[in-house]
């Protein structure tokens with residue numbers, strides 16, 4: 001089994017949310033609950049206020065550096081549309097796309113449109129025009145989908161998607177490879193709540209069970225989604241969880257690949 005780690009970019013700045021959505025009040029509420037339930041320390045709480053005033057809600061550079069040191073190819077999904085609490089501009093997205101290209105990252109779209117072929121195709125075209133990139137992959141924001149989404153993504157020209165959450169090997173839909181993923185940071189650490197409900201020890205134990213399940217089902221690729229937003233000392237459990245997970249996979253000789261490398265491997269096997 002190899003591992004494919006990818007990162008969804010849900011936020012770039014704090015201010016992009018001002019007067020546009022309810023993310024800021026929700027964020028305030030969440031950090032109060034986490035502090036009073038003993039899930040975060042006073043230091044984390046203070047650092048979250050610091051992020052707020054620095055207007056910085058992404059940790060892309062820091063995450064790429066950590067990945068590079070650990071031989072993890074950095075693969076990101078970044079949005080070119082707004083919706084469901086995602087509100088950064090294309091100008092801001094493009095600044096980071098340039099930076100990610102410069103640092104040899106794999107870049108796909110964090111999709112907002114999932115309902116119809118026309119809107120899906122339109123999102124694809126916006127990204128293509130913005131980046132001139134061919135060979136585009138996608139993961140839907142909040143993994144939203146309906147019964148037609150994946151087939152529409154394939155018809156729109158995407159070469160890979162990783163929206164499906166399932167213990168299944170990658171498979172083809174038309175010309176598109178679907179990479180089901182198994183582990184998402186939020187699902188593990190929040191465990192069904194809207195705030196951190198588990199401590200690091202329990203989160204690790206639950207993650208090990210997921211890895212074991214993937215091994216038992218003979219998966220060739222373990223899909224992991226970690227949000228760059230949480231690669232920060234303001235989210236210490238999340239940061240420690242991710243660093244532990246990478247170390248654990250390295251220790252167990254699980255090689256890291258990105259989607260494009262996996263596609264080459266999969267096409268060879270056919």
Ligand SMILES: [Zn+2]
Pocket residue numbers: 008009010110140141142
């Ligand atoms: Zn998202």
